[in-house]
Amino acid sequence: xxxxxxxxxxxxxxxxxxxxxxxxxxxxxxxxxxxxxxxxxxxxxxxxxxxxxxxxxxxxxxxxxxxxxxxxxxxxxxxxxxxxxxxxxxxxxxxxxxxxxxxxxxxxxxxxxxxxxxxxxxxxxxxxxxxxxxxxxxxxxxxxxxxxxxxxxxxxxxxxxxx
Numbered sequence: 185x186x187x188x189x190x191x192x193x194x195x196x197x198x199x200x201x202x203x204x205x206x207x208x209x210x211x212x213x214x215x216x217x218x219x220x221x222x223x224x225x226x227x228x229x230x231x232x233x234x235x236x237x238x239x240x241x242x243x244x245x246x247x248x249x250x251x252x253x254x255x256x257x258x259x260x261x262x263x264x265x266x267x268x269x270x271x272x273x274x275x276x277x278x279x280x281x282x283x284x285x286x287x288x289x290x291x292x293x294x295x296x297x298x299x300x301x302x303x304x305x306x307x308x309x310x311x312x313x314x315x316x317x318x319x320x321x322x323x324x325x326x327x328x329x330x331x332x333x334x335x336x337x338x339x340x341x342x343x344x345x346x347x
């Protein structure tokens with residue numbers, strides 16, 4: 185009987201902790217909603233492809249310049265397998281089970297590699313990070329860990345130039 189009570193107690197504690205985490209995530213999303221606003225929509229015509237699609241993991245997006253202030257609005261905070269493609273007009277991040285993220289070229293501020301983003305830490309230069317400005321005016325960092333990291337120089341070379 186004691187073992188049953190201990191098991192039920194731990195189960196109840198686990199449920200309470202999960203509910204508190206969920207409530208915290210929802211509160212973060214509410215606080216960030218005005219700063220994030222509406223995301224750009226994917227245009228019907230993407231134009232010339234500059235970098236071929238590459239597969240990997242969408243690590244998350246954070247409010248710049250903090251590498252740990254993960255955005256919880258909508259599905260931006262959810263990690264997902266993804267495919268990243270660069271076009272003359274911008275970058276398209278298509279995520280499995282989540283909405284695509286369109287980053288218009290004129291909103292890109294910098295593209296660099298980092299050790300980590302959104303609480304995900306890897307080896308040196310393990311994450312490709314795109315800093316861009318949302319229509320709301322807020323700058324965010326969006327992270328992508330490519331399956332093939334040899335493509336990173338294609339993204340970072342000349343990233344400060346506006347095409």
